[in-house]
Amino acid sequence: EVQLVESGGGLVQPGGSLRLSCAASGFTFSNSWMNWVRQAPGKGLEWVANIKEDGSEIYYVDSVKGRFTISRDNARNSLYLQLNSLRAEDTALYYCATNVYHFDYWGQGTLVTVSS
């Protein structure tokens, strides 16, 4: 059974940092593109970033470029998102999801709240 478990969310002040993690199991993680998708409270879905199987290709939505960094550790079956220079508008539930095309598996998400 595929499982994706996000962690690392919390309350942080504007300008602060957080590191999100996504622990994967039940599939061959090293063979899968991975994504981060976020959802602000009561709002729709926004793709944030993705990373190729070996980490050689990385893409971001413009609003997070230069502030967020996606990475992975295939030996640990883990995906990461480093969030720096956080803004109020980054407040959201952050999901990890599999696949470079349609997102076939999603975690339950981890909540990031940016507030003073």
Add this chain to the structure above:
Amino acid sequence: DIVMTQSPDSLAVSLGERVTINCKSSHSVLYSSNNKNYLAWYQQKPGQPPKLLIYWASTRESGVPDRFSGSGSGTDFILTISSLQAEDVAVYYCHQYYSTPRTFGQGTKVEIK
């Protein structure tokens, strides 16, 4: 960026009735080299992550009831629920994976009348 626009934003339908949700993309998501539409549909129930229903515009994900179907090509797509069930109350999103950044429609909320 490809903008995905869904209509309507919400709808209320009686149990057993047909539901139709439209999704329009600002650029074609049909890749001519393989004749595939890079378009998916998701269902999101309250407090849950999105669930993949349809991909390549019309391929039903394994385990998804056959009352759900997807159609369309190029820039215009439709998600149809042939006979609404109580468990189908949710928000539905279309999603293009033709180009980066990946983008989603704003969502369509389906309720029971």
